[in-house]
Every structure is written in structure tokens, then in C-alpha cells.
Amino acid sequence: MNERLTIFGSGNWGLALADQASRSMAQVMVYVRRRELQQFLTTRRQHPDYLRHLTFSSQVSFTNDLEEAARFSPYWVLAVPSQHMRDIGQRLEPWTPVARYAVSAAKGLEVGTDRRMTEVLRECWHGAKVELGVLSGPNLAGEISQGQPAASVLAGSPALFKSMANILGQGNLRLYGQRDIVGVELGGAFKNILAIAVGIAVESGLGDNAQAAIMTRGLHEMGRLAVRMGARWETLAGLSGLGDVVATSNSPSSRNRWFGQELAKGRSVDAILGSTPMVVEGVPTAYAARDLGQKFGLPVPITTEVVEIFNGKSVKLAVEALMSRQRVEESDR
Numbered sequence: 001m002n003e004r005l006t007i008f009g010s011g012n013w014g015l016a017l018a019d020q021a022s023r024s025m026a027q028v029m030v031y032v033r034r035r036e037l038q039q040f041l042t043t044r045r046q047h048p049d050y051l052r053h054l055t056f057s058s059q060v061s062f063t064n065d066l067e068e069a070a071r072f073s074p075y076w077v078l079a080v081p082s083q084h085m086r087d088i089g090q091r092l093e094p095w096t097p098v099a100r101y102a103v104s105a106a107k108g109l110e111v112g113t114d115r116r117m118t119e120v121l122r123e124c125w126h127g128a129k130v131e132l133g134v135l136s137g138p139n140l141a142g143e144i145s146q147g148q149p150a151a152s153v154l155a156g157s158p159a160l161f162k163s164m165a166n167i168l169g170q171g172n173l174r175l176y177g178q179r180d181i182v183g184v185e186l187g188g189a190f191k192n193i194l195a196i197a198v199g200i201a202v203e204s205g206l207g208d209n210a211q212a213a214i215m216t217r218g219l220h221e222m223g224r225l226a227v228r229m230g231a232r233w234e235t236l237a238g239l240s241g242l243g244d245v246v247a248t249s250n251s252p253s254s255r256n257r258w259f260g261q262e263l264a265k266g267r268s269v270d271a272i273l274g275s276t277p278m279v280v281e282g283v284p285t286a287y288a289a290r291d292l293g294q295k296f297g298l299p300v301p302i303t304t305e306v307v308e309i310f311n312g313k314s315v316k317l318a319v320e321a322l323m324s325r326q327r328v329e330e331s332d333r
Ligand SMILES: NC(=O)C1=CN([C@@H]2O[C@H](COP(=O)(O)OP(=O)(O)OC[C@H]3O[C@@H](n4cnc5c(N)ncnc54)[C@H](O)[C@@H]3O)[C@@H](O)[C@H]2O)C=CC1
Pocket: 008, 009, 010, 011, 012, 013, 014, 032, 033, 034, 050, 079, 080, 081, 082, 084, 085, 087, 088, 105, 106, 107, 108, 139, 140, 141, 142, 277, 278, 279, 281
């Protein structure tokens, strides 16, 4: 394959995707923000800390030059944390005429604006012709980078899906098309909040029944909110919703679940976030989802209690608040 792909972001996900694309024989360039890291990756072909089993093939190159990365290919994947999407979007704006497709691989909402990532990019690239898409599903980077089988959703136009799935969806990553960008994007963002809640439950010894209740009822409250924001209910029951809730909530390698566990040990949000270089998307997204629930007048009880626990509420009191809510119909949307 002679296709070329640029990936912006050299964290766990950007690197796993770079390796994945290179396995389909695409030429891949990764934009690396820190110059020392770019040099390390270029010479050693490995990341010093992340996915250390990976040795990048010669098809993957690394650059610290944003213009070089942008001009490398008309196919872009943005794999930076959600709170940095506007920054990279704004800096890429001069080169949008080069881009044909840009896929967000981030799973979160922007704090302050509550915007989805494709909304953020659309604002940054106002008037540009680049078509936007979203990649989201149960895809822990560690497993993808070891070639373990996985499925995911690549939302966007059929033309975007055809081109991008050819590069990213070979071998052990099976990609499904979707037209519901809003649903795919929100499913991926919201599931991180539920993984935090499950982490809290695991650490607090609340039991398997409680974990199942959090996942199921959490998905319900997220689905209701997502539908209000323009998503299809069925999308949230798919890979980028139910699928990712299951993967992330159950996986000991999930950063969001780990964060919930640390929180339940009594550590503060700042202390936990300060102890890892990695992004925990469920934290900013929980605030955004709580605000969106208020804005639309929709109950988001699990999310609300997660935010309360961020602010110091005990798990015991949060559980009591959830258990004493007024009874409702299960399917009440
Ligand atoms: N790690 C995983 O298993 C998966 C992660 N994701 C999503 O992908 C996104 C990125 O996550 P990870 O790669 O895991 O994060 P990470 O914490 O491993 O690394 C984030 C990377 O983004 C870079 N970055 C931050 N701000 C930047 C900026 N302004 N410009 C350029 N680069 C910048 C950092 O230098 C770092 O290399 C998140 O939204 C996450 O939810 C999605 C699927 C799987």
C-alpha cells in the first residue's frame, strides 16, 4: 500500500495507531510535541515509557515540525487529549487545505465549552473543506499494539470510511462504519466517567452487582443525554458506548478505572493526576457531562455523584444518594 497517514500525538493511542497503520504497509508520520522525545523515537524506534514492547518499523517516521507533519499526508488522525484538541486544531489551521480527512481519536469533551472534538475542530477550521470523522470503540492501546483482535467504529462519510479504514482497519482491528458522529463521539467520551465510577466501586468493595448497575444505569443516563444532543440511542448500545464501557470498566489497564480506584483510597483528584503523565479523560468529561445534564434538564445521577466524590464527598454518602432516589421506570428516557 502506498497510502500515507499523519498522526498528531505520540501518547499511547497515537503510537498504537501508528504501528497499526504501518502493519497495513502505509507510510506513517507521527507528530511529536517534545523535541527530545522525537529524537529518542527516531533513533531508538521505541518510546522510553509507553508500549515498550513496540519497536517501530521503518515505515513510521517521527517529526517535531508541525508543517512537515501536516504536509506529509491528506489523511490526518488527531490522537491528543481532549483538552489539547483546540490547541493543535488552531495550530494546524494554516495547512487545512492539504487535508482531505481528519479523524479525531480522542475521547472527551472540552471543559468550559462542553464541545465535542469534531465541534472544536470545526470551530478551529471554520470554512475549511476537510471532512471530519471519529474513531472510537473498545480499544485499549496496549492490546491493539500487541496485535490482539479488536473492533471499533470509524464514523464519518462512506468515502472517509473507505479511505481511512483501508489504512487503519487491517489485520486484527476490525472497523465498522457509522454515520452517527455525535453518538460515536459521545459514547467514547461518556464511558470514561463510568469507568471511574466502576473503579470507585471496585476499590470500595461494593460488589459485582453494583458494578453491573453502574455500567447499565450509567449507560442509560449517558444515552439519554446523548440522544438529547443529537445521537441515536442504538449507537450508544454499540461498540462506542456499551462496548467501551465493558472494556474500560473491566480492564485493570484502564487509566480511568485506575483513577477511580485511587480516588476511593482517599487520594485527591490533584494528587492522583499529578502522579501520572497520562491523560484521564473521565475527569474533565464528568464536569462537562454534569453541566450538560443541568443545561438540558436531564438527570445524570451517577455522573453527579462521581463529581461530588471528586469534590470530597464520601463513597458511602454517594451510594446513599443514589439508592434513595425517587423510583422510576427502567426504560424512562
Ligand atoms: N490509551 C488508549 O488505550 C486509548 C486512548 N484513547 C484516547 O486518545 C486520546 C489520547 O490518549 P493517549 O494517547 O492514551 O494519552 P497519553 O496520556 O498516553 O498521551 C497523550 C499525548 O498527547 C500529547 N499532547 C498533549 N497535548 C498536545 C498538543 N497540544 N499537541 C500535540 N501533542 C500533544 C502528549 O505529548 C502525549 O504524547 C485520549 O482522548 C484518549 O481517551 C482512545 C482509545 C484508546
